[in-house]
Amino acid sequence: MSNCRYCGSLSFGANCPFSPNQKHEHHQDGSRCVYCGSSSYGHSCPHSPDGKHRHGSDDEHCVWCGSGSVGSGCPHAPGRRHER
Ligand SMILES: [Zn+2]
Numbered sequence: 561m562s563n564c565r566y567c568g569s570l571s572f573g574a575n576c577p578f579s580p581n582q583k584h585e586h587h588q589d590g591s592r593c594v595y596c597g598s599s600s601y602g603h604s605c606p607h608s609p610d611g612k613h614r615h616g617s618d619d620e621h622c623v624w625c626g627s628g629s630v631g632s633g634c635p636h637a638p639g640r641r642h643e644r
């Protein structure tokens with residue numbers, strides 16, 4: 561488990577005292593959503609500002625879909641481009 565990068569708490573979701581958007585955001589972990597800690601991708605993140613799971617960057621996988629691809633064609637990224 562990781563802690564919130566802003567306040568150090570193990571919590572997820574709203575009410576982070578130090579986050580710019582009041583959401584706890586956890587340390588970069590390629591296997592987990594930084595907002596909710598789930599291993600899912602795509603819509604239905606309960607805590608993300610835009611409703612999408614975003615994983616930590618590990619330089620090998622897209623933060624939005626987990627694919628190893630680069631460039632355009634990401635099904636979940638806001639700009640449709642895979643992002644590390
Ligand atoms: Zn926090």
Ligand SMILES: [Zn+2]
Pocket residue numbers: 593594595596597598604605606607608612613614
């Ligand atoms: Zn999430």
Ligand SMILES: [Zn+2]
Pocket residue numbers: 622623624625626627633634635636637641642643
């Ligand atoms: Zn992607």
